[in-house]
Each structure stands twice: as structure tokens, then as C-alpha cells.
Amino acid sequence: MLIRADYHIHTKFSGDSKNELEAIVKKAIDLGLEEIAITDHGPAHNGYGINKRDYPIIRKEIDRLNIKYPSIKILLGLEANFLGTEGEIDIDEDMKEMIDWINAGYHFGSNFRKDIKIHFYNVMSKVSKHYHKKARELNTQSMVNAMKKNKINVLTHPGAKGPIDIEVIAKTASETGTLLEINNQHGHLSVEEIKAAMKYPVQFVLCSDAHEINEVGDVVNALDRAYIAGLNMQRIYNIKPSHVHVEG
Numbered sequence: 631m632l633i634r635a636d637y638h639i640h641t642k643f644s645g646d647s648k649n650e651l652e653a654i655v656k657k658a659i660d661l662g663l664e665e666i667a668i669t670d671h672g673p674a675h676n677g678y679g680i681n682k683r684d685y686p687i688i689r690k691e692i693d694r695l696n697i698k699y700p701s702i703k704i705l706l707g708l709e710a711n712f713l714g715t716e717g718e719i720d721i722d723e724d725m726k727e728m729i730d731w732i733n734a735g736y737h738f739g740s741n742f743r744k745d746i747k748i749h750f751y752n753v754m755s756k757v758s759k760h761y762h763k764k765a766r767e768l769n770t771q772s773m774v775n776a777m778k779k780n781k782i783n784v785l786t787h788p789g790a791k792g793p794i795d796i797e798v799i800a801k802t803a804s805e806t807g808t809l810l811e812i813n814n815q816h817g818h819l820s821v822e823e824i825k826a827a828m829k830y831p832v833q834f835v836l837c838s839d840a841h842e843i844n845e846v847g848d849v850v851n852a853l854d855r856a857y858i859a860g861l862n863m864q865r866i867y868n869i870k871p872s873h874v875h876v877e878g
Contacts, residue, residue, distance in 0.1 A: 635665035635868040636847050637784055638709065638733060638811065638837035643688060644670040645678035647841040651688070654846055655695050659702050661847040667707035667731040667783075668692065674711045674720035677739040682725070689728045707731035709786055711740035715748070715768055717775030719782075733811075734776055735786030736769060748772065752792035766793040773799055777806045784809045784835055789823055790816035800827035808832075809867050812852040815839040824859035835867045 639654055640647035651668065658666045668688065671678040680688075692706045706729055710719040719734050720741070738749055748768050754761035769792045773785060777799075785808050788794055796819075803810055810827055812819045812834055819827065824834070836849040836856070856866065863869050 632853065632870060633836055633847065633849055633868045634663065634870045635667075636663055636838050636840070636849075637665075637667040637705075637707070637731060637809075637835060637868065638669050638786060638813070639666055639840045639846060640670055640709075641668055641688075643680045643684050644841070646671075649841070649843055651691055652695060653843055654840075655699055655702065655704060657843050657846045659699060663702060663847055665703040665705065666846075667705040667733070669707040669709040669731065669733045671737070672708055672710040672720040672740075674713060674741040675737055675739045676741070678737075679711075679720075679739075680708075682722075685725055685728060705730040707733060707783075710734040710782075712736050712745075712772045712776050713741050714744040715771045715775060717772075717779035718744070719776055719780055721780075731784075732780065732782050733784040733786045734773075734780070734782045735788070736772065736791045738791060748792070755793055762793055766795055769793060770795040770798050774802045777802050777808050782806070782808050784811050784837070786811045786837070787813040787816045787818045787839070789820065790818040796823045796826045797829065800830040800832045803827075804830045804832040809835040811835055811837050812849075812856055813837055813839050814849045814852040815841075815845075817855075819855070821855050821859045824855060824861055828859070828861060828865075833865055833867050834861065836869070 751765035755765035836852040
């Protein structure tokens with residue numbers, strides 16, 4: 631196994647996955663992973679967000695499984711949603727007391743009251759240069775402010791759901807210690823985005839974004855893009871030490 635950890639995995643508590651938590655843990659152990667983060671969609675997602683009342687249940691189950699399977703470390707995380715452009719994400723104080731790991735990403739289904747303008751521009755960015763420019767500004771502002779105001783471990787699939795200024799984001803991520811995800815399911819970070827982000831002292835992470843059991847730990851597509859971009863493996867947070875000598 632090339633990676634030691636997978637920090638982007640969904641369970642049945644996300645509306646778009648049927649994965650059972652213990653099945654994920656067993657699969658990760660079979661693959662030789664040392665650490666995983668369970669990162670279901672934040673509660674502000676209108677389609678797939680977790681029910682906040684389920685969060686203590688997930689916490690309790692992860693605590694139980696950490697005892698049952700001592701060969702792997704299981705983190706309770708969340709794939710939080712950006713809310714507006716001022717840096718807010720959908721993690722409240724009660725959730726912060728339980729959480730181990732925070733991913734954050736833009737999703738079209740997030741809170742429509744706060745994000746309707748961003749959603750509109752992202753949809754229209756596909757048909758108009760004017761809207762594309764505005765969407766790029768709003769998405770970048772939202773991510774930059776969120777990284778500055780919150781301790782975010784991973785920025786998930788940046789650029790996958792709407793245009794961004796990757797250099798501005800990479801510079802901020804390098805300053806805040808936020809990892810930039812090379813997502814296996816989406817085409818982002820793309821090869822060109824990786825090349826642009828590499829100009830800054832930011833670290834990257836390869837994640838599966840698993841919604842099915844057979845996707846856990848699968849980062850083949852993400853790794854291909856990293857190689858093509860010429861990314862030094864030493865800059866990938868979750869590469870096993872035995873592989874860090876490999877350079878693109």
C-alpha cells in the first residue's frame with residue numbers, strides 16, 4: 631500500500647453512501663492503512679448532510695472500534711461545507727468538542743439561504759466568462775476566509791465544483807497548515823492546479839473520497855496526476871516513508 635492513511639471516507643450517515651463503519655475499518659486494515667478519518671457530509675448539505683443528532687452516535691461507535699481494532703487509528707471527522715464568503719463552516723461548538731479531523735469543501739447542495747449567490751454563479755460559470763470570473767472570486771474568497779478562521783485539516787477537491795484561484799488558495803493553505811487534497815474521484819486538483827500550487831510551500835494529501843467499500847484507500851487516479859505534475863512525493867502528507875524517495 632502506497633499510502634499510510636485515507637482522510638476522506640463516507641459512511642451511511644452521508645445520504646450518498648451505504649458504507650457501514652465497521653466494514654470500512656476492516657477494509658482499511660486489510661489494505662494496511664494505519665489511520666483513517668470518517669468524514670461524512672456536514673449537516674448544512676441539503677441532500678447528503680448528516681443529521682447532527684447522529685454525530686454523538688458516530689463518536690461512540692468510533693471510540694468502540696478504536697478499542698476493538700488497535701492496529702488502526704480511526705478519527706471522527708466531517709466534510710464541512712463552506713457557508714457564504716465570510717469564513718463560516720457548518721461545525722458548531724458541540725461538534726467541535728467531539729471532532730478529531732476537519733475537511734472542508736464546496737458543495738452545490740449546501741445551505742441555500744447563505745450560498746444561493748455562489749451556487750448561481752457556479753452554475754452560470756459554465757456558460758459565461760463574466761459569471762466564471764465572479765464565481766472564481768467568490769469561491770476563492772470563501773475558501774481563503776474559512777482557512778483563516780477555522781482549523782481545517784484538508785481542503786477537499788478544490789476546483790471540482792466551481793472555478794478557483796489556485797495560487798491564492800495554495801498560498802493561504804501554506805500559511806494555515808491546510809492540506810490540499812488530490813481527490814481520487816474528481817479531476818481536482820488537476821495536473822495544472824497541482825503545478826500551480828507547487829509554487830508555494832503547501833503540503834498535499836491523496837484521498838479516496840470513498841462512498842463505497844471498494845473505494846477505501848484507492849488513490850490511483852490521484853497519484854497519476856501527482857506524478858504527471860512532477861510533485862515530489864515528500865510533499866504528500868500520507869505517503870508511506872518507504873515511498874518518499876520517489877519523485878515525479
